[in-house]
Amino acid sequence: MSEARLEGLEALFRPKSVAVVGASADPAKLGYTLVHNLIEYGFGGEVWPVNPSAANILGRRVYVSLLETPQAADLALVTVPNRAVVGVVEQAAERGVKALVVLSSGFGEAGEAGRQAEERIREISQCCAMRVLGPNCMGVYNIDASLNGTYFWELPWAKGRISFVSQSGAYGGVFFEELKQRGIGVSKFVSIGNQLDVSHADAIAWLASDPDTAVIALFVEAVKDGPAFMHAIRQAGKPVVVFKAGRTHAGSRASASHTGSLAGEREVYEAAFKQAGAILAADTEAFFDAVVALAAYDGRPLPGSNRVGIMTISGGPCVIASDAAEEVGLEVPVLAPETQGRIRQLIPEFGASGNPVDMTPQVEAANIGGCVEAVTADPVIDGLIFINVGRDYPEFGTAFARASERLPVTAFVSSAPAVLSGLTGKVPNFATPERAVRAYRALVEYSARTRRIQNSKFKIQNSSIAPMNIEGSGVMDEYEAKRLLDRWGVPVVPETLITGPGRHEFTPIRKLATHFGFPVVLKAIQRDIVHKSEMGAVAVGIADVDQLKVAWEQMHDRFPDAAWLIQPFLPGDVEVIVGAKRDSVFGPVVVFGTGGVLTELYHDVSMRIAPLSEADALEMIEETKAAELMRGFRGLPVHDPAEVAAVIVQVGQLMLGQPSVLELDINPLLLTEKGPIAVDAMAVIR
Amino acid sequence: MSEARLEGLEALFRPKSVAVVGASADPAKLGYTLVHNLIEYGFGGEVWPVNPSAANILGRRVYVSLLETPQAADLALVTVPNRAVVGVVEQAAERGVKALVVLSSGFGEAGEAGRQAEERIREISQCCAMRVLGPNCMGVYNIDASLNGTYFWELPWAKGRISFVSQSGAYGGVFFEELKQRGIGVSKFVSIGNQLDVSHADAIAWLASDPDTAVIALFVEAVKDGPAFMHAIRQAGKPVVVFKAGRTHAGSRASASHTGSLAGEREVYEAAFKQAGAILAADTEAFFDAVVALAAYDGRPLPGSNRVGIMTISGGPCVIASDAAEEVGLEVPVLAPETQGRIRQLIPEFGASGNPVDMTPQVEAANIGGCVEAVTADPVIDGLIFINVGRDYPEFGTAFARASERLPVTAFVSSAPAVLSGLTGKVPNFATPERAVRAYRALVEYSARTRRIQNSKFKIQNSSIAPMNIEGSGVMDEYEAKRLLDRWGVPVVPETLITGPGRHEFTPIRKLATHFGFPVVLKAIQRDIVHKSEMGAVAVGIADVDQLKVAWEQMHDRFPDAAWLIQPFLPGDVEVIVGAKRDSVFGPVVVFGTGGVLTELYHDVSMRIAPLSEADALEMIEETKAAELMRGFRGLPVHDPAEVAAVIVQVGQLMLGQPSVLELDINPLLLTEKGPIAVDAMAVIR
Numbered sequence A, B: 001m002s003e004a005r006l007e008g009l010e011a012l013f014r015p016k017s018v019a020v021v022g023a024s025a026d027p028a029k030l031g032y033t034l035v036h037n038l039i040e041y042g043f044g045g046e047v048w049p050v051n052p053s054a055a056n057i058l059g060r061r062v063y064v065s066l067l068e069t070p071q072a073a074d075l076a077l078v079t080v081p082n083r084a085v086v087g088v089v090e091q092a093a094e095r096g097v098k099a100l101v102v103l104s105s106g107f108g109e110a111g112e113a114g115r116q117a118e119e120r121i122r123e124i125s126q127c128c129a130m131r132v133l134g135p136n137c138m139g140v141y142n143i144d145a146s147l148n149g150t151y152f153w154e155l156p157w158a159k160g161r162i163s164f165v166s167q168s169g170a171y172g173g174v175f176f177e178e179l180k181q182r183g184i185g186v187s188k189f190v191s192i193g194n195q196l197d198v199s200h201a202d203a204i205a206w207l208a209s210d211p212d213t214a215v216i217a218l219f220v221e222a223v224k225d226g227p228a229f230m231h232a233i234r235q236a237g238k239p240v241v242v243f244k245a246g247r248t249h250a251g252s253r254a255s256a257s258h259t260g261s262l263a264g265e266r267e268v269y270e271a272a273f274k275q276a277g278a279i280l281a282a283d284t285e286a287f288f289d290a291v292v293a294l295a296a297y298d299g300r301p302l303p304g305s306n307r308v309g310i311m312t313i314s315g316g317p318c319v320i321a322s323d324a325a326e327e328v329g330l331e332v333p334v335l336a337p338e339t340q341g342r343i344r345q346l347i348p349e350f351g352a353s354g355n356p357v358d359m360t361p362q363v364e365a366a367n368i369g370g371c372v373e374a375v376t377a378d379p380v381i382d383g384l385i386f387i388n389v390g391r392d393y394p395e396f397g398t399a400f401a402r403a404s405e406r407l408p409v410t411a412f413v414s415s416a417p418a419v420l421s422g423l424t425g426k427v428p429n430f431a432t433p434e435r436a437v438r439a440y441r442a443l444v445e446y447s448a449r450t451r452r453i454q455n456s457k458f459k460i461q462n463s464s465i466a467p468m469n470i471e472g473s474g475v476m477d478e479y480e481a482k483r484l485l486d487r488w489g490v491p492v493v494p495e496t497l498i499t500g501p502g503r504h505e506f507t508p509i510r511k512l513a514t515h516f517g518f519p520v521v522l523k524a525i526q527r528d529i530v531h532k533s534e535m536g537a538v539a540v541g542i543a544d545v546d547q548l549k550v551a552w553e554q555m556h557d558r559f560p561d562a563a564w565l566i567q568p569f570l571p572g573d574v575e576v577i578v579g580a581k582r583d584s585v586f587g588p589v590v591v592f593g594t595g596g597v598l599t600e601l602y603h604d605v606s607m608r609i610a611p612l613s614e615a616d617a618l619e620m621i622e623e624t625k626a627a628e629l630m631r632g633f634r635g636l637p638v639h640d641p642a643e644v645a646a647v648i649v650q651v652g653q654l655m656l657g658q659p660s661v662l663e664l665d666i667n668p669l670l671l672t673e674k675g676p677i678a679v680d681a682m683a684v685i686r
Helices: A003-013 A030-040 A082-095 A112-127 A169-182 A200-208 A226-235 A258-262 A265-276 A284-296 A315-327 A337-346 A365-376 A394-403 A417-423 A433-453 A478-487 A507-516 A545-558 A596-602 A614-622 A626-630 A641-657 B003-013 B030-040 B082-095 B112-127 B169-182 B200-208 B226-235 B258-262 B265-276 B284-296 B315-327 B337-344 B365-377 B394-403 B417-423 B433-453 B478-487 B507-516 B545-558 B596-602 B614-622 B626-630 B641-657
Strands: A017-021 A046-050 A075-078 A099-102 A131-133 A139-142 A147-150 A159-166 A186-191 A215-220 A240-244 A309-312 A384-389 A409-414 A474-476 A496-498 A520-525 A538-542 A563-568 A574-583 A587-594 A605-609 A661-672 A675-678 A681-685 B017-021 B046-050 B075-078 B099-102 B131-133 B139-142 B147-150 B159-166 B186-191 B215-220 B240-244 B309-312 B384-389 B409-414 B474-476 B496-498 B520-525 B538-542 B563-568 B574-583 B587-594 B605-609 B661-672 B675-678 B681-685
Touching (some): A003 A131, A003 A200, A017 A030, A030 A147, A082 A099, A159 A169, A159 A284, A169 A284, A169 B315, A169 B384, A315 A433, A315 B169, A337 A365, A384 A433, A394 A417, A409 B169, A478 A520, A478 A563, A496 A507, A507 A520, A520 A545, A574 A596, A574 A626, A574 A641, A587 A596, A587 A641, A596 A661, A614 A641, A626 A641, A626 B596, B003 B099, B003 B200, B017 B030, B159 B169, B159 B284, B169 B186, B169 B284, B200 B226, B226 B265, B258 B596, B284 B433, B384 B394, B384 B433, B394 B409, B474 B478, B478 B520, B507 B563, B520 B545, B538 B545, B587 B626, B587 B641, B614 B626, B614 B641
Parallel strands (some): A017 A075, A099 A131, A384 A409, B075 B099, B159 B186, B215 B240, B384 B409
Antiparallel strands (some): A139 A147, A139 A186, A496 A563, A574 A661, A587 A605, A661 A681, B139 B147, B139 B186, B574 B661, B661 B681
């Protein structure tokens, strides 16, 4: 972001003067609420209500227009009817206002006229680097500047280190209610609205540089500029937790490629979030819990691994925590014998010292500290989850609060107020055992992401391959598609295409088959044959000349104009799919999956946005069952994932280097003794 | 359950007199807590503290032993050291006490001596039909009888219609805390402990007959008698919601069959719960939410289908609710044009009338009732989910409370106290949009289960097949296993086994292959070859005599003593697996799965406890991807699920009729044009 544009955001969050355009003296009007909120929340700068007719609002002098205010306002909150907004924006630009918040609705979300108005506002504001938040938003809140520039009249008063960027006003309300109930403070809130100018990426970039923000929470409905969004998250240097609403599963069913139907909107978004290093929340509670846990451990050590100790006095809830730990991929390793020896000295004999550590309700209060210290000191674990129902010894609070200075701790404590009060401000507490575990998982995930960014394998290589000149549009046939793949360094099956008049004779086919050696594969190639096996345009495993003749004659009757592709029949162990499509938000998406013809049924796929590093590609493989298959599942041969990763990376490079390729499928990519080989492929050309 | 045994439970829940054995005058002791709790919670019957030394506890006369109490106590709470328990049980039996609660620990959970003590207690109590709850439990609570026979000192005082059977004392505490926070009452609580006598099944059966219990909630760690447990749930006639802790995923890896490793403890439990008609909760919150929702709709109409209307004034949270609805399998159908016409008259033009219905925050309060009525009257939906953040019109509360008399409604209402108060007692409210949706889903599930029980397809047919006489033990080879399957009516591939001296010559093999017609399959059969394809003991798709000769010679070198199995190579479209194992808790478990060699990798399996009805078997298919495959996925031929269901049912019958079969695999069951055929099989014999 340029300096000027960053400065505009500074005016948005930390204005010295605020004009309210559309201010009203009628307490039932939102134009009143805005002025009232600014005053009520103690904004220290100038507040200038603007209204052509009113004289005085809440004891403040009212100005006729933005042009009349004593100085150019740093920030103007605009809540006039939508027809009047463009005029206000023009005045603001003329007057030199640095930032605008357009709270009014009825723009892009309402139809074509609204979209045109947005376009006009964008033109005006870009001329003078005036930043615009909204339209169709709830405003901006900055507790550190005592700025309540929103419609909300019940915002949290407590200062905290969580900042929230929401595309839904109502969801902002849910968030604030939740924090209030937990007694947790907030730093900034931005209701992003239609993102005419200030986008998610802008807000993330500014909050990344804000020293009062430790965690950035995002509620996303739709991202405007995918690459900018991902870049902002990558560069944030602090946790970004995302909850995405509007998760359309279905890909485009009309899509010609498998990839097109596998990579639906939701999957692409999730892949992009993950790749950029955001923590992706599965639901509302997981979202809030992750934010709260990460804020609690701001500036304190995060877990170096997924190995955690579970300590309890409550059997049942602890079993549930262990179940949940297994489910979210945490490891609960057995503690070292020396640790267990120390613990056994301190707990009743019917307790458990392995991990989970069950101190039992009968544990003596004086022994709690030593027990927690023993576990904390064991290098086999990197953090603790504490479960306690109803045993209210303050010693628990003290011991785990102290432990949290050395390693992260999350808790589920119920019916034990003294313990809870000892934990407050140190160890975050959650409403169920499962939530304490999932919140801990968010800490592990963020910590792993941080290490990942430092991993050199995530560096992206530049490609030196000269693109192929592609002519025509529509579906590119298998043969052509494989020539394209070959150019981009993807290993393809050796094969020969028989076209021209010779395609109506058997002799050249027989000769080629003999040249390759039986068994062979025969395919009919024709532009309109997309799913060959479904249309009977493929014969595999042809064992001799007689079978070849029968197969060719049958196919030739069915497809008299087809060309013929002859390939050796390769023995392979595993079939995977590698493909790509272009997403309107994020650009080229590379897809990897298993299952052959059943890929769409099992949906065992993963995806990333191009360009990809080798480590990205390896992660994609690891996210699917292919990883286990390639490690030699049930006696199958072992395959090197790096070779498959190289194909995945190259498909990403191809998509970047050949912008006319809209969709691409390698299906299957066959894993053979000699490495992966593209056996079939297709592409859709713009 | 016999009359006498039911009467014992009556004494447990509704005693007229309660003795406390191990009562104490020391407030720090649990023997004091028990007496105190009985008095504090207002128990109306006799309370007789028993202690050989104390004279007076809390103003009550103390008796030296159970033999000295004025009459035989209906119920005795026992909290003496574990060594002394057997003696107390003997006295209780002698005195004619009807029911005992053994709260003391240190029995079966602590080792062999404890197990023996339990055995002795069981013997004594069975002689005189005295019921025993525990040992190692927290006691019994019945608010309807003002009976707090537990260690808990903070139980809910509010009467409700939820009863809770818990295998964890601490989890009981979590449950009560949760209900308290929600302002919801309770009816009974039983801490089931080691289930020496009173089991889950007993508690469920008694609560099923209790008019004050509308919903039975179970926290289960381990079931003692699987069939009795399932029977009790089936017969309950009211919702049973189960949360299972200790979910070990891993099957027995040492298991010889695929089935053995696919059907782990967790999977078998879940299948049994589902088959019996329990509502299975995924986590703590889903458990409490389902219980609360079902209790709220006790005696009121339940949803007749999964089609629901979502009504809101809050965009973002409503999108989240819609996402969640899709995720849990609810349908959100478009409302009828007339309904939409009515709605559009009542909401702002930028609202939405399709479904979800967005009334917008600008909706006029006077129009809310009409709008809700319009949606309620549309037969396309069978219930409502209501989402409202911050628009506090009491009209919302009134309208949805009224709607809930005609169809079920769940809500997520936040920052709107007047709305909430209007809903109270009528429409249950949940903490997030997702939870309101999942709670609604529990209503749909219970309603479907009720209809399912009335479905005649769920009737189980008796089998008239005479069992096969099986000799020997260990792994039964493919050929023998298929003879067994054939006996039980499972279609098997036509095949011939070549044994004896002829197995060392090629001629008989060649003749057979020619008889079947190429292509054929050749398999080496030998007891120690379990996973044939992994060991290279199978050649499929042999095209001619030359290939057959090469294949046989190679295999003969490798397995010189093997017999040879020749089969025609059947063309099939889909491979599924049908298998069975014996579970120590539930008995014979039948497993169905897809994926061929990859079944264990994809874990696309379902299971049920034998005997199975046809409908059970059809449900199993429907729970896997096989259902979609059989409907003709991507141009594959269509297969009739009833034919596969028949095989599944017969495998269950086989397991019941052949008790020496421990495990059985049909892998694959090939779906061909002519129906399903068992191509390979194995069995493990006791």
